[in-house]
Amino acid sequence: MTDQLTDRDGPRDECGVFGIFAPGHDVARLAYFALYALQHRGQESAGIATTDLGGNIMTLRDLGLVSQVFDEQKLRSLPGDLALGHVRYSTTGSSAWENAQPVYRSDTRELALAHNGNLINAVELHSELRERGVAFRSTSDSEIIAALLSTHPAEKLEDAVADVLPRLRGAFSTVVMTREKVVAFRDPHGLRPLAIGMIGDRYCVASETCALDIIGARVLRDVQPGEVVTIDGGGISTRIAAEGERRAFCVFEYIYFARPDSRMNGTVLQGARGRMGEILAREAPVEADLVIAVPDSGTPAARGFSRASGIPQDDGFVKNRYVARTFIQPGQELRKHGLRLKFNPMPEIVEGKRLVVVDDSIVRGNTTRQIVQMLRDAGAKEVHLRITAPAIRNPCYYGIDMSTREEMVAHGRETEEEIAAELGADSLHYLSLDGVYEAVGGQREHHCDACFSGEYPLPGTPGAQDKHAFENALPLVRT
Ligand SMILES: O=P(O)(O)OC[C@H]1O[C@H](OP(=O)(O)OP(=O)(O)O)[C@H](O)[C@@H]1O
Numbered sequence: 001m002t003d004q005l006t007d008r009d010g011p012r013d014e015c016g017v018f019g020i021f022a023p024g025h026d027v028a029r030l031a032y033f034a035l036y037a038l039q040h041r042g043q044e045s046a047g048i049a050t051t052d053l054g055g056n057i058m059t060l061r062d063l064g065l066v067s068q069v070f071d072e073q074k075l076r077s078l079p080g081d082l083a084l085g086h087v088r089y090s091t092t093g094s095s096a097w098e099n100a101q102p103v104y105r106s107d108t109r110e111l112a113l114a115h116n117g118n119l120i121n122a123v124e125l126h127s128e129l130r131e132r133g134v135a136f137r138s139t140s141d142s143e144i145i146a147a148l149l150s151t152h153p154a155e156k157l158e159d160a161v162a163d164v165l166p167r168l169r170g171a172f173s174t175v176v177m178t179r180e181k182v183v184a185f186r187d188p189h190g191l192r193p194l195a196i197g198m199i200g201d202r203y204c205v206a207s208e209t210c211a212l213d214i215i216g217a218r219v220l221r222d223v224q225p226g227e228v229v230t231i232d233g234g235g236i237s238t239r240i241a242a243e244g245e246r247r248a249f250c251v252f253e254y255i256y257f258a259r260p261d262s263r264m265n266g267t268v269l270q271g272a273r274g275r276m277g278e279i280l281a282r283e284a285p286v287e288a289d290l291v292i293a294v295p296d297s298g299t300p301a302a303r304g305f306s307r308a309s310g311i312p313q314d315d316g317f318v319k320n321r322y323v324a325r326t327f328i329q330p331g332q333e334l335r336k337h338g339l340r341l342k343f344n345p346m347p348e349i350v351e352g353k354r355l356v357v358v359d360d361s362i363v364r365g366n367t368t369r370q371i372v373q374m375l376r377d378a379g380a381k382e383v384h385l386r387i388t389a390p391a392i393r394n395p396c397y398y399g400i401d402m403s404t405r406e407e408m409v410a411h412g413r414e415t416e417e418e419i420a421a422e423l424g425a426d427s428l429h430y431l432s433l434d435g436v437y438e439a440v441g442g443q444r445e446h447h448c449d450a451c452f453s454g455e456y457p458l459p460g461t462p463g464a465q466d467k468h469a470f471e472n473a474l475p476l477v478r479t
């Protein structure tokens, strides 16, 4: 049993992207606010690129949270009419400064690029580019997309994108910027989200609608799978560059990754999570005195469980809001206390009670194991775990950095009883996949649920990606 939280706990989110074409607006500041709203998607690095129409592209990026990377002075040093923003969780390439985004390249076309997702044919494309003499400054798959576009002979960026898009395999919700325009595109399976907004008579795109809301943009719609959206002085234009064999939107976005106030495919996530809790109460009822959530992302589901079961809900924990979503590895002394820094149980509320503890997911089980122990130490009589996702037994190759299969607590444990015993709980039930789709109001054949089911929507996926594939592949050109 591990008694500490490390930076490897939890599903490490993915990335958040933002792009805006808005002469007359303070685009760097709008990008900064948007990134603040997307911070939960990536906490390793943050960056913004801006340009005046026809001017130079300026990029400022660094390791750390948005609030650590940017201050007033730095935002003022980024004037412009167009901007891109990115927050990163690494999935290909280490968590190094070189891999922070936006990626900048100026081969035959100067551009900046922000990418959420993960390619599964990165190795193949990388060798092809290297054979053509292309040098890389980073070890991420995102620079491969940037290099393909920057070296592409087409005069217009959107034509280059339309030509390159069908050659990329995997997940890519991407925003690219030249001195004149912003082009956004999404993989033909629509694995990762990307939405279009309008601010005044100008357009912007963001990974989640919550980022559009907070900058005062009106949400127009999602970018369609395989769609290329061009935003410039002429407004907005669009084309479909590739049709996927099937849609495969990541169902885990609904369960955990995205913010509850975001809307995806017409569904408000807060509502979907509440329904997941309601359905779980129906699928796995339990005699108990109190429902408590594992904050933050377990909270809407716990409300739903309470509603459907009639068991009252209360806050069993106070969560320190200043601890990052996925824990940054603390120093030795703090590591001993691990999770206590993040959650403090309330003995007054849980003592002597039979508790239903609702969380959205279990990966390695570190969070859950320690939550159960803390509640028992605080005097809980029984602890019944109810999780609003099926058991996670398979890695993600599409932009989420999950633990390896061996690290997953459900690995090698076939039954809920075995997992409950490992976590020290009196009972444990996961929401069924049917339950997830009922809550989401979507069809399974339009989604990806591979981390639960092992059925990868893109042929040839498992084993396709090694996170550090390019780490030693080349001497980095450091600038
Ligand atoms: O089984 P584990 O490996 O411990 O990971 C699972 C936990 O990680 C996530 O929470 P996290 O604290 O990252 O984010 P949240 O605050 O949004 O719930 C998730 O909601 C689970 O609580």
Ligand SMILES: NC(=O)CC[C@H](N)C(=O)O
Residues within 6 Å of the ligand: 013, 014, 015, 088, 089, 090, 091, 092, 093, 099, 115, 116, 117, 118, 119, 140, 141, 142, 399, 400, 401
């Ligand atoms: N999680 C992501 O979307 C990461 C994007 C890209 N694969 C990187 O590692 O930088």
Ligand code: SF4
Residues within 6 Å of the ligand: 191, 250, 251, 252, 253, 395, 396, 397, 398, 399, 400, 448, 449, 450, 451, 452
């Ligand atoms: S494997 Fe899981 S986390 Fe990855 S895209 Fe599919 S549903 Fe989402």
Ligand SMILES: [Mg+2]
Residues within 6 Å of the ligand: 294, 295, 296, 297, 298, 359, 360
């Ligand atoms: Mg959590």
